[in-house]
Amino acid sequence: MNTKELNFAYKVRHALNENLDNLPASTTQRLAAARRKALAVKRDHAPLHALVSETVFAGGIGGYFQQPNRWFARLGTILPLIALIIGLTGMFQFEKQKRINETADIDAAVLADELPLSAYLDHGFSVYLARQTD
Numbered sequence: 001m002n003t004k005e006l007n008f009a010y011k012v013r014h015a016l017n018e019n020l021d022n023l024p025a026s027t028t029q030r031l032a033a034a035r036r037k038a039l040a041v042k043r044d045h046a047p048l049h050a051l052v053s054e055t056v057f058a059g060g061i062g063g064y065f066q067q068p069n070r071w072f073a074r075l076g077t078i079l080p081l082i083a084l085i086i087g088l089t090g091m092f093q094f095e096k097q098k099r100i101n102e103t104a105d106i107d108a109a110v111l112a113d114e115l116p117l118s119a120y121l122d123h124g125f126s127v128y129l130a131r132q133t134d
Contacts, residue, residue, distance in 0.1 A: 106129065106132055110129070
């Protein structure tokens with residue numbers, strides 16, 4: 001109800017209350033019957049639903065992130081995710097390059113050293129190389 005309808009309802013109620021003693025008995029009975037009928041139709045446990053059309057932030061800062069700066073709020077959510085992805089990718093690439101460099105150093109040391117071919121076939125030598133890479 002808007003304010004005009006609400007004011008009209010208050011004026012009608014006030015006028016009826018002022019002249020309640022002057023109303024005929026038939027009118028009073030009809031009003032009582034209408035009231036009982038309205039109360040019987042009224043739902044006691046009707047669920048209340050409200051449609052929320054905008055985001056509201058706690059602490060009263062909701063207006064700051066609303067209409068004109070809505071992209072700013074989205075950027076504040078997406079930017080940390082992008083930074084996390086870039087950081088994790090960088091760490092993965094760094095560890096991968098570190099592993100490649102260690103393997104290359106071992107390969108260079110093996111190739112630069114003068115070992116007989118039987119050393120490459122020895123099981124203990126392959127275990128030694130495996131421990132060096134870990």
